[in-house]
Amino acid sequence: MLALQLLKRNWRSGELKLLGFSLILAVAVLSGIAIFTDRLESTLINESNSVLGADYIVRGSQPHNSEWTERATSAEIRQTQSALFSSMVFAGDEMHLASVKAVDIGYPLRGQFEISRVPFAMNTSDIDIANGIPASGEAWVDSRLLPLLKINLGDKVAVGEFELTVTHVLIREPDSASPFSMTGARLIMNIVDLPKTNVVQPGSRVDYQWLVASDNVPQLKQFIDELKPLLSKHQRLVDINSAQERVGRTLQTSKQFLLLSAVIAVLLAGVAIAIAARQFSGRHTDQVALMKSLGASAPRIRSLYFSQLFLLGVISSLLGLVLGSFLQQIIAVSLQEAYQIRLGPASIYPYALSFVSGLMCVVFFALPALWHLPTVPPLKILRRELAINVTQVWMQAALALFAVLTLVILFSRDLELALSISGALLAVIVSTLVIAYGLLALSKKWMVQLGGFWRLAFANLQRNRGQSLIQILVFAVAIMLLFTLTIVRTSLIEEWKVQVPDDAPNHFLVNIPPDELPQVQNLLREANVRPEPIYPMMRARLTHINGVETTEEQRSTSNALRRELNVTWSEKLAADNKILEGQWWDKWQRKETDLPGVSVEIETATEIGLKIGDKLQFSFGGLEMHAQVASFRSLDWRSMRPNFFFIFEPGSLEGYSPTYITSIYLPPSQKSFINTLLHDHPTILLMELDRIIEQIRSIVNQVSDGVLLVLWLTLIGGCLVLFAAVMGSIAARKQQAGLLRALGSPRQLIVGSICAEFAILGGLAGLIAIIGTEILLISLQTFVLKTPIQPHYLFWLISPLSGALFVTGLGYLGCRRVVTTPPAIVLREAT
Amino acid sequence: MSVLSSQVSLDNATPSATRLEPMVQANAVTKHVPTQEGELTILQPISLRVNAGESLAITGASGSGKSTLLGILAGLDVPSTGDVILNGTNLSQLDEEGRAAVRAQNVGFIFQSFQLLPGLTALENVMLPLELRGDKAAQTKAKEFLQRVGLDARLHHYPQQLSGGEQQRVAIARAFASEPRILFADEPTGNLDSSTGARIIELLFELNRAQGTTLILITHEERLAQLCQRRIEIAAGAIVSSKE
Incomplete structure (x- = not known):
């Protein structure tokens, strides 16, 4: 094959080396980042999903459609279910409003239960990974339920009309990230026992969860896409991004940054490719004229040069892929050593995409520079001064810009990123x-x-x-x-x-009773634990806006209107909060003496369509309360500090019996402090x-x-x-x-x-x-x-x-x- | 052989020449190029015929139109008017692809500046036209011709590692290796000193005789022109003299 021969000769002569190396570098960087990001993403998502207990959860007030079970089975998607509700749990004369989770076989699909025979166990030797779910008739409970109900392991507790034997304490469970709405101690039971308890009656508030997971990501994604339109307005789909916004956002930013790096590297390599191709083309004008004088036709020249370029693209892309895989493996190994994280295998997608990108670089960066070669007149061999029609620079630049846009969109699937880079280039x-x-x-x-x-x-x-x-x-x-x-x-x-x-702060203390607050503060002081500001917290539902009751349609589109929210009052504006519109309490003046002010988080305000001065009506467990919108705030959910959608004017909620919330930083060496705290104050809910x-x-x-x-x-x-x-x-x-x-x-x-x-x-x-x-x-x-x-x-x-x-x-x-x-x-x- | 100026009719060709097959025949070819000042005439109507196996020297001052005529005769360029018939094919009726095919079948070139590809070895330079034709024995033939020009010890040298005379010998080997029916040479000794030039001329004519190739060359060198069976002199785009 003459093209291969010529390629070998041109490579040897050094004319193609810059072009080849630029291509190898482009594909190596792209594939290295793409493979690494893919592995990191799938590993982190898997890891994050183990916190969620599944890849996706359908949550709703009704059990999921049984037809979906069949669909999932035929699509080879793993599934299980659970039901969450609050129920009084009895042991002799003691009782507690527990947060019960009834789980089916297979739960959790990702992650695992950590259980122990030792209450408040901290030592890993005392903690076991559960090999399944509680057997029928058994329950696993939060350590704090034992002092609350004054029971020990092996004792019985009653949930509704059914008695369960407490066999283990629950140390850690997947999907425990939403304890704000369930402030009781956790009890895990087998779902087959649920009907026997008789606690779930028509109208009961039960959160039904249908969990799905699959290692076949595309198939799962397709299944979820098909499922979305079938969800009723009472059901919502939860994934790791919606469940754990902090992890999701960090992951997303990291991914975007890596992709940005990859795109920039490709762009640079692309420019080098274009320059190298221009030089190659300049040097080959005489060669083409010679070959044409020897009888080579324009199609033959085109085929010879395009074949060389294609071969170079394929070989360089393959070499780049090998180098990229090697590079990402170096990072993966160092990660493994440094952070004890074993990255999973990458999918075929980043390999294929990087290879195609190598060929795209050839087509859009190198080919335009060579496009005119077949049109070089044979007479140029005799008359060197003869002008040739070189592809216009602006045309080459436009093609390169198009390639950049396509590559950025392909890799990031982010139009804003693509437009940002293209705009800056322009x-x-x-x-x-x-x-x-x-x-x-x-x-x-x-x-x-x-x-x-x-x-x-x-x-x-x-x-x-x-x-x-x-x-x-x-x-x-x-x-x-x-x-x-x-x-x-x-x-x-x-x-x-x-x-x-x-x-x-790495621990939230929620549900601190007002009368225990001084003792808790003392305990923290004695243990040298510095709390963040302590906020009173109540649960309230926004029922009316400017005297008009919220409609079913409004509630279906706004999370803030659908459920009870945690609200507080505060004199000081938290450091990570910022007033965007209106005034904070130091400047705000009540328009009506009996109408206190409320500061609303900006995204919630936008979602509901609030304006400064709007009059809101809240329901605090049936008690009505009126307030006027005084300001809109931005807040940083990533700050690991308590944050609230609604903050009322100080003193306005007196008489509504709040509990308190704060966050603390506990170093690993002081983790046992939790035992003391929860043992003395079992009603406190701890979020790790x-x-x-x-x-x-x-x-x-x-x-x-x-x-x-x-x-x-x-x-x-x-x-x-x-x-x-x-x-x-x-x-x-x-x-x-x-x-x-x-x-x-x-x-x-x-x-x-x-x-x-x-x-x-x-x-x-x-x-x-x-x-x-x-x-x-x-x-x-x-x-x-x-x-x-x-x-x-x-x-x-x-x-x-x-x-x-x-x-x-x-x-x-x-x-x-x-x-x-x-x-x-x-x-x-x-x- | 017959060489005709624009004033000389083809019918006036010698009886012996008419019995021979014409290898190249130009019928009233002209060349005009547009310039800012108007149309510039490079070639006046020129007619000539070169028969198979004959040699023709084209002489003339710089800018007289020699290279333009050579380019048109070789099918590298097209005349503004008139026809060129190369080995029985009217080039004027062909497009560039057709002319390329005719060149591939019939034509070889030797240039003043050698036109060797710097990235290729001597052997690879000679192999190139053979490879372009798809000749499977390209390497063997190239070696054979390099041996014939005395460069069998320099097969794997690059052009920059060879002297001017050696480079031109590689170019000659490349031209003859594809066994063309007609060879066009553009001042083949123009870049060489006189003794090297003499050896190159000797080699060129020796191979030409052995291969029976038709030879059309441009030269300023009287000695080289005299070795050709015919010579024409061009001035201001017209044939001003022709000698046998």
């Missing part, structure tokens, strides 16, 4: 044209006053204005992408560290967030480590681009310098003019790059990463300086032989 192109063209035009006037090598450098830039603009554009894009990635990485990691500091925090921290650490490697690879991509762009113009510079040397110009003048020319190019590119970087960052932070926008003053200095230094360095390295080699040799090589 901004850079426009800035380049305006600034660089303007400055080059102005420099015509300055040139006259300049002397020595500066004058020569500006003259060169003027003479090759088109080429200079392209070089500035390429340098600017490379610098912009590198700075963007560096700044985003730094700010993200800083933001994560701020959000989840080492002493972030340390697992979730650990999970977020683990994601952050993993992503930070992985991204560091990606950043290095991207840097290599950037250098490759700069190197390719410098080398692209080196032949002409060598020829000119050789001529100047031959005419007796001093070495300093030649070196000086080369360095000055590259310094001007690099400096201008740096200036344009920082403009592009700021635009890209504003877009990314506003629409994609949702992080605060801030200017980067230091980079306005660093960017032009580093651009000038780096490009000058590369340029000097490329041209240094010009002044050390005899001019005759330089001229002969150049021709």
Whole structure:
């Protein structure tokens, strides 16, 4: 096969090496990140799903449709069910309103029950992984239920009309993340015993859960997509993102950042590919003319070159895939050692996508530069000055932009990310044209006053204005992408560290009775545990807005109207809350003396359609209460502190008998404090967030480590681009310098003019790059990463300086032989 | 052989020449190119015939239209008016693909600047036209011709590792390896010193005789022009003299 022969020869001659290496790098970075992200995502989702107990849960006030069971079975999707309700549990004369969970065989589908024979067990040796669910007639209970009911293991408790033997205490269970609505101690029983209790009657408040899971992700996704329209308005689908927003958001941000890195790396490699392809095409014009003079037809030339390019694309993509797999394996192994996390296997999707992306890079970045080759006239072999129709630069740029857009959408499936990057690229192109063209035009006037090598450098830039603009554009894009990635990485990691500091609260104490509050505070003080602010908490339902009762339709669309919410009052605005509209209590004045103010969380307010001044009516367990909207607040759910949708004016809820809530930080060494606390105050409900925090921290650490490697690879991509762009113009510079040397110009003048020319190019590119970087960052932070926008003053200095230094360095390295080699040799090589 | 100026009719060709098969025949070919100042005439109407196995030297000053004429005769370019018939095929009636096919079947080239591909070895440069034809014995034939031009020890050298004379010998081997019926040479000794040039001329004509190839060459060198059976001189796009 001649194309293969030619490919081998062209590779050997070095003409394809830059193109090949750029392609390998592009696919290696893409596949490395795509495979790693896929593995990390599936592992973390699996891990997170074990917190949920399933991949998806359908929750509702009615049992799920039995037809769905058959559908799930035929789709080979695992399923089970549970029912949650509050019920009085009796033991002799003692009773407690427990949160009962009746579970079916197979529960949980993800994760496991941790049980013990020792109440409040902390030592791992005392804790067992349950091998199933409680047998019929048995119950597993929260440790705190034992002191509450004054019972021991082996004693009986009655749920409704049925007695169950308490065989184990429950240490940890999946799907325990919503204890705010169920403040009683947990009791787990077998669902077959549920009818015997007779507690579930028509009208009873029962939360039925249907759990599904499958390792066949696409099939599960299809099943869920088909299921969604069948859900009634009383049912809702819960996945890890909706169940654990904090983990979901961190995971999403991490994924977006990794993808952003991948896209930037590909973009840089793409630019290098385009430059390398242009150089290759330039060198092959004569070869094509020769082959055509020897009788090769245009279709034959097209087939030969396109076959070479295709073969190069396939081989480089495969090599890139191997390298990418190797790279991600290095990260995976280091993660395994550092965080004891074993990543699962990746799906075929990232491999296929990366391979296709390699071919896309060939088609959109390299092919346009070679497109005109078959049209090179054979007469060019005799008349070298003959003009040829090269594909227009703007056409190549448009194709490259299209490729970028397609690649970003393919990888991130995020239109905002794609538009942000494409928009910034367009901004850079426009800035380049305006600034660089303007400055080059102005420099015509300055040139006259300049002397020595500066004058020569500006003259060169003027003479090759088109080429200079392209070089500035390429340098600017490379610098912009590198700075963007560096700044985003730094700010993200800083933001994560701020959000989840080492002493972030990791336990919530809920349902603290008012009369026990002083003792609890004492206990915390004695144990040196510093609580976050303590909030009173009540459950209330919003029933009327401006005197009109909420409709069924409103309730179906708003979570806040559908269920009881936790509300509080507070004098001080929490640090992570921010007033967006209206006034906080220090400035707010009541319009009516008997109408206290309420501050509403902004997303809830938007969802319900509230305005400042609206009059709301709440029901506190049947007691009516009126309030007027005083302000809208933003709050940060990631802060690990108690947060509320509605905060009332201080004193306005006196007489509504609240319980209290706070969050505390307990280091692992002090975990046994929980035993003391719960033993003395069994009505307190404890929410252990340390697992979730650990999970977020683990994601952050993993992503930070992985991204560091990606950043290095991207840097290599950037250098490759700069190197390719410098080398692209080196032949002409060598020829000119050789001529100047031959005419007796001093070495300093030649070196000086080369360095000055590259310094001007690099400096201008740096200036344009920082403009592009700021635009890209504003877009990314506003629409994609949702992080605060801030200017980067230091980079306005660093960017032009580093651009000038780096490009000058590369340029000097490329041209240094010009002044050390005899001019005759330089001229002969150049021709 | 018959060489006819624009004023000389084909009917005036010598009786002996008419018995021979014409390899290249140009009938009143002209070449005009548009410029900003108007249309520029590069070639006046030119007619000529070169028979199989004969050699023709085209001489003339720089810019006289020699290379344009060579390009048109070889099918690399198309005339503005007139016909070129190469080995019985009227090139004017063919598109570029058709002309390429005719070139592949009939034509070989030698250039002043050698036109060797810098990334390929001497052997690979010679193999290229054979490979383009799909010749399975490309390597064997290329080796054989490199041996014939005395470069069997330089098969795997790259052009930049060869002297000017050696590079032109590789180019000659490449031209003859595909066994063309007609060879076009554009100042084949133009880039060489006189002694190297002399050896190249000797080699060129030796191979030409052995292969029975028709030869059309452009040269400034009197010695080379004299070795050809015919010569024409071009000035301002017209044949100003022809000698046998």
